[in-house]
Amino acid sequence: MCSGRVDLEFVLRAFSNGIDGVFIGGCHLNECNYVTHGNYHALNMVLLCKKIMEHTGLNPERLRISFMSAGEGILLADYVNDFVKRVKDLGPLGKGEGIDSDELKSKLAEIRKLVPYIKMVKNEKLGTHLLNVEEYENFFTSEEIDSLFSEVISYYIDPDKCQACMICSKRCPVEAIAGGKNRIHVIDQEKCIKCGTCFEVCPSKFGAVTKISGEPVPSSIPEEERTIVRKGKEK
Numbered sequence: 001m002c003s004g005r006v007d008l009e010f011v012l013r014a015f016s017n018g019i020d021g022v023f024i025g026g027c028h029l030n031e032c033n034y035v036t037h038g039n040y041h042a043l044n045m046v047l048l049c050k051k052i053m054e055h056t057g058l059n060p061e062r063l064r065i066s067f068m069s070a071g072e073g074i075l076l077a078d079y080v081n082d083f084v085k086r087v088k089d090l091g092p093l094g095k096g097e098g099i100d101s102d103e104l105k106s107k108l109a110e111i112r113k114l115v116p117y118i119k120m121v122k123n124e125k126l127g128t129h130l131l132n133v134e135e136y137e138n139f140f141t142s143e144e145i146d147s148l149f150s151e152v153i154s155y156y157i158d159p160d161k162c163q164a165c166m167i168c169s170k171r172c173p174v175e176a177i178a179g180g181k182n183r184i185h186v187i188d189q190e191k192c193i194k195c196g197t198c199f200e201v202c203p204s205k206f207g208a209v210t211k212i213s214g215e216p217v218p219s220s221i222p223e224e225e226r227t228i229v230r231k232g233k234e235k
Helices: 008-016 038-056 073-090 101-113 115-121 142-150 167-171 197-201
Strands: 022-026 063-067 154-157 177-180 183-187 209-212
Touching: 008 022, 008 038, 008 101, 008 115, 022 038, 022 073, 038 063, 038 101, 038 142, 063 073, 101 115, 154 183, 154 197, 167 177, 167 197, 197 209
Parallel strands: 022 063
Antiparallel strands: 154 209, 177 183
């Protein structure tokens, strides 16, 4: 499998399940077997994930990516043995960092919900081909990651503009939008993954979905007030 198929979610899921370290092996850069150069994407994903790990308090050395060819089995063994030794030195996940296990699981769960949003915001950088090792360390900065999480965009459906067309609810990839025919739609903020699909598909003539950043999302309209009474059908 191409290393470019290793998603940020896969790595975070592994740590959520208590794995002490994650090692990713890929083809040498500029020697892609599939001409997609997915290994560059894998490298950028790892650099991003390391900064996210720092943000949560985890040692970024628990994640490593190395490059080798299919004929370099001895090199692979050396890489893996060195990584295993380092992870053992770090100790069990969380304990080595002094983080409570429940707190760590909660932090990782919140970040995993934001993976689609993170990938969307950092899409351009994730597709960059880094040519020099010197670029790796500061490709993603701690300040950049702190800002990423402090300025998370939320989406809200204005009940005064929603026409219950059901387009957003049908297109939502995680079924986070409640509503139906003649019912004002409401986004479940706990389920929402901030992908922006609802914002993109809402008809411009309605403009019911709005982006919110840096402020709390308004409370949902009460269930009993969500029915839309069309003109001509009022009693």
